[in-house]
Every structure is written in structure tokens, then in C-alpha cells.
Amino acid sequence: MTTKQKGKTLADFKGIHDRNTVIPAKIRAAFAQMLTEDKENWDYEMDFVKRAGISMADLSVFRELFQAHVVEARAPGRSVGTTRRIWFASPKAAAEARG
Secondary structure (H helix, E strand, O other): OOOOOOOOOHHHHHHHHOHHHHHHHHHHHHHHHHHHHOOOOEEEHHHHHHHHOOOHHHHHHHHHHHHHHEEEEOOOOOOHHHOEEEEEOOHHHHHHHHO
8 A cells, every 4th residue: 555645835845945934933933942941031132043043144134023022121330332132932021021
């Protein structure tokens, strides 16, 4: 008995080759991983890029899609130009961090 192989779909193609599909999927996967660690989990942007397995250039293109997860903050005593982007696992945690 022969089993029929399933054909490859357009979704399969996009999941491998379309940057507009692949990068957001990697970002969402990073959020999912963070949530398994802690519901209030957060990473500085450079650490988040490493976790997601993407480049800073990729992140800059798609950052706006995930703005609800991002908090811009600076440490007390630091100059105004030293703000850092912090990525939260959930938009709820990010909103609470913003105050």
C-alpha cells in the first residue's frame, strides 16, 4: 500500500522564505518562550534579538507591530539619551511597567 505524500502549500513556502512571515513568527515564538519562564518576563532589546534568533535590522522593521510589548526606559541618574528598549513577554506586563 502506498501512502500519498502531502503537497507543499503556499503557507509552507511563506513559513520558510517570506521575511514578512518568518520574522514575526520568530518574535512570537520568543514571547511564548518568555511566557513559559515567567508571565512578567522581560529582556533588553539586544537579549531579545538573540532569543528570537533575528538581527537588529529585522527587529527594526517589525518593531512597530509589537509596540504593545515594548517599554522605553532609562535607569535613574542616567542622561536622557541613554534610554533602552525593554521587551516584555506580554502586553499586560509592559502596560504595568509603563505605569
